[in-house]
Amino acid sequence: MKRLPRGSSIFAAMALCLCVVVNLRLFAEPSRPELTQPLARSKESPLVFARDIQPLFKAHCYRCHGADEQRAGYRLDQKDAAFRGGESGEAAIVRGDADNSPLIQYIRGDDPDFVMPPEGDRLTEAEVKRIVRWVDEGARWDE
Ligand code: HEC
Numbered sequence: 001m002k003r004l005p006r007g008s009s010i011f012a013a014m015a016l017c018l019c020v021v022v023n024l025r026l027f028a029e030p031s032r033p034e035l036t037q038p039l040a041r042s043k044e045s046p047l048v049f050a051r052d053i054q055p056l057f058k059a060h061c062y063r064c065h066g067a068d069e070q071r072a073g074y075r076l077d078q079k080d081a082a083f084r085g086g087e088s089g090e091a092a093i094v095r096g097d098a099d100n101s102p103l104i105q106y107i108r109g110d111d112p113d114f115v116m117p118p119e120g121d122r123l124t125e126a127e128v129k130r131i132v133r134w135v136d137e138g139a140r141w142d143e
Contacts, residue, residue: 047134049141079141098135
């Protein structure tokens with residue numbers, strides 16, 4: 001068998017070492033979890049009020065609960081008032097608890113006699129789900 005020149009085996013050894021080191025670094029420390037679960041993370045990112053929620057209120061609710069008109073003394077275009085509720089005296093949105101938030105019960109239509117909006121286009125199932133998720137995430141109201 002023909003012997004390789006001396007220098008090449010040292011090279012081979014060095015390359016091997018480098019490979020081992022690089023591999024150890026790659027597999028030993030999951031220091032960048034976004035590399036291992038990119039989909040899960042982007043799905044979990046919290047909803048943003050101004051982008052994901054406010055447009056729905058604008059399209060379906062402001063007509064009766066906005067700057068011009070406040071049916072039942074309720075307005076949804078101002079943060080404090082939106083949480084406080086209207087004439088019923090009940091808080092309309094309970095942070096972190098969609099099931100106990102009257103606003104959610106109304107848009108979901110839990111009680112067929114008290115559905116919001118009472119006329120005009122209802123929210124789609126996906127839109128209702130999005131608002132439910134937003135409330136359960138803590139109803140962060142960043143405009
Ligand atoms: C066409 C007008 C109209 C639209 C549009 C409308 N509402 Fe209402 N809303 C009312 C009326 C009228 C009442 C009072 C009903 C009653 O007491 O029987 C009310 C009551 C409420 C209340 C209870 C307030 C309180 O504490 O007394 C909430 C919460 C509410 N609406 C949320 C919404 C949401 C959310 C939307 C949009 C998805 C919406 N409404 C769209 C007319 C409207």
